[in-house]
Amino acid sequence: xxxxxxxxxxxLHVEAPLAAAAEIELDSAQTHYLRSVLRLAPGGHVALFNxxxxxxxxxxxSLGKHKAMLRPRHQTREQEPEIDLWLLFxxxxxxxxxxxxxxxxxLGVSRLVPVLTRRTNIARVNIERLAAHAREAAxxxxxxxxxxxxxxxxxxxxxxSFPAGRRLILCDETGTAPPIAELLAQAQGKEDSWAVLxxxxxxxxxxxxxxxxxxxxxxxxxxxxxxxxxxxxxxxxLAVFQALAGDWRRGRRR
Amino acid sequence: xxxxxxxxxxxLHVEAPLAAAAEIELDSAQTHYLRSVLRLAPGGHVALFNxxxxxxxxxxxSLGKHKAMLRPRHQTREQEPEIDLWLLFxxxxxxxxxxxxxxxxxLGVSRLVPVLTRRTNIARVNIERLAAHAREAAxxxxxxxxxxxxxxxxxxxxxxSFPAGRRLILCDETGTAPPIAELLAQAQGKEDSWAVLxxxxxxxxxxxxxxxxxxxxxxxxxxxxxxxxxxxxxxxxLAVFQALAGDWRRGRRR
Numbered sequence: 001x002x003x004x005x006x007x008x009x010x011x012l013h014v015e016a017p018l019a020a021a022a023e024i025e026l027d028s029a030q031t032h033y034l035r036s037v038l039r040l041a042p043g044g045h046v047a048l049f050n051x052x053x054x055x056x057x058x059x060x061x062s063l064g065k066h067k068a069m070l071r072p073r074h075q076t077r078e079q080e081p082e083i084d085l086w087l088l089f090x091x092x093x094x095x096x097x098x099x100x101x102x103x104x105x106x107l108g109v110s111r112l113v114p115v116l117t118r119r120t121n122i123a124r125v126n127i128e129r130l131a132a133h134a135r136e137a138a139x140x141x142x143x144x145x146x147x148x149x150x151x152x153x154x155x156x157x158x159x160x161s162f163p164a165g166r167r168l169i170l171c172d173e174t175g176t177a178p179p180i181a182e183l184l185a186q187a188q189g190k191e192d193s194w195a196v197l198x199x200x201x202x203x204x205x206x207x208x209x210x211x212x213x214x215x216x217x218x219x220x221x222x223x224x225x226x227x228x229x230x231x232x233x234x235x236x237x238l239a240v241f242q243a244l245a246g247d248w249r250r251g252r253r254r
Numbered sequence: 255x256x257x258x259x260x261x262x263x264x265x266l267h268v269e270a271p272l273a274a275a276a277e278i279e280l281d282s283a284q285t286h287y288l289r290s291v292l293r294l295a296p297g298g299h300v301a302l303f304n305x306x307x308x309x310x311x312x313x314x315x316s317l318g319k320h321k322a323m324l325r326p327r328h329q330t331r332e333q334e335p336e337i338d339l340w341l342l343f344x345x346x347x348x349x350x351x352x353x354x355x356x357x358x359x360x361l362g363v364s365r366l367v368p369v370l371t372r373r374t375n376i377a378r379v380n381i382e383r384l385a386a387h388a389r390e391a392a393x394x395x396x397x398x399x400x401x402x403x404x405x406x407x408x409x410x411x412x413x414x415s416f417p418a419g420r421r422l423i424l425c426d427e428t429g430t431a432p433p434i435a436e437l438l439a440q441a442q443g444k445e446d447s448w449a450v451l452x453x454x455x456x457x458x459x460x461x462x463x464x465x466x467x468x469x470x471x472x473x474x475x476x477x478x479x480x481x482x483x484x485x486x487x488x489x490x491x492l493a494v495f496q497a498l499a500g501d502w503r504r505g506r507r508r
Contacts, residue, residue: 103486224496
């Protein structure tokens with residue numbers, strides 16, 4: 001369901017400030033993409049965003065083999081405040097963790113936090129690859145920002161350093177938690193910051209669940225009668241959050 | 255988040271009736287899975303379901319190279335009525351259409367209908383592969399049924415033959431439709447049958463949207479301020495439906 005402006009061939013996230021007088025240098029991967037994949041040339045137009053300065057139409061001034069220079073021409077969208085929603089998730093195997101990064105970005109998550117639980121059997125999390133998936137999803141779905149991907153943390157450490165004032169929605173598949181819609185109906189219109197927490201294949205251990213239940217900022221919720229895979233649970237919980245208590249209550253931005 | 259019973263090595267969907275006196279013959283793919291992937295032997299136990307007779311624990315009586323014979327021992331779950339929710343979706347490229355079949359199954363869809371729209375650029379839909387993904391998802395997520403996968407239909411044909419009494423939720427990304435939660439808040443507790451319709455990458459054409467809007471059984475909804483990929487839109491809409499108007503209001507079945 002992606003529609004592009006007629007003359008805009010690509011949409012790229014950059015780090016540099018965007019302004020009418022700026023010169024934006026692309027990295028070699030982005031340069032390769034414009035030159036060899038899209039076969040653009042100087043004079044072509046792309047859209048740029050950096051998470052701070054809205055979206056700009058920029059003209060390609062030069063396009064070498066490893067380096068491109070772009071000049072922002074006019075701002076097409078203003079930066080807007082975004083929802084402050086974290087996803088804490090137990091890492092799962094490769095295809096499914098990539099999917100979590102991609103879909104969580106589309107669903108408006110501001111921060112992705114891999115948390116290592118007792119039953120997590122993933123030895124290493126490639127956060128650079130997750131960040132690349134998040135960036136690509138933001139570029140392709142007209143988001144004006146890219147979520148921050150954090151280094152993996154142990155669950156107990158993530159909970160010990162959990163910020164005051166933020167509430168944590170624990171997706172609990174033991175079948176004893178109240179439905180997610182019940183919690184979120186009460187949350188509508190409140191200004192809290194939120195996080196969603198999902199477990200690994202195999203779920204949280206009883207000890208982990210006991211510990212989580214005792215924390216005052218944790219709300220347990222259930223996600224229906226079927227057992228969901230870890231990635232499905234994360235994406236489903238985020239969609240329901242956005243629909244009921246998040247930014248789906250306003251319309252499209254453009 | 256899948257937990258298995260201690261002595262149950264696998265969960266398989268079969269077509270045959272399940273009863274204490276039955277003999278269940280597995281096909282060669284399932285036989286291969288039990289013998290060569292799980293390395294089971296006669297005397298081992300698996301769970302069986304067929305969408306009609308609940309779930310049974312069955313003992314492996316014989317396990318040859320191409321054929322296995324199982325005997326149901328006792329019923330572990332009764333068949334329960336399931337929600338009547340269809341997903342009509344424009345087919346997308348391979349990895350994403352497989353994902354739609356898998357996740358829609360986890361999210362409780364009863365029927366998957368590929369619909370060909372103006373901007374659908376997928377020439378052929380392999381419904382056998384989609385059905386295999388749906389079956390595997392049902393097996394792994396403790397569903398007691400497998401959704402029916404229909405042959406692809408043209409959108410206009412699917413609409414012309416749309417059954418009376420069923421309502422169609424059109425996921426409309428033009429930014430002018432009311433939020434999905436608004437529609438579903440009104441739908442709670444009603445006994446209607448429902449379907450969700452999602453478009454291809456590139457969306458529906460203005461003509462298609464005009465035609466859809468005129469149909470009395472169609473409700474347009476929006477899915478928030480970001481542009482979602484086609485697969486994300488389908489899964490997000492299904493999750494929100496189940497949370498607000500579907501079966502997520504009851505707990506886990508077991």
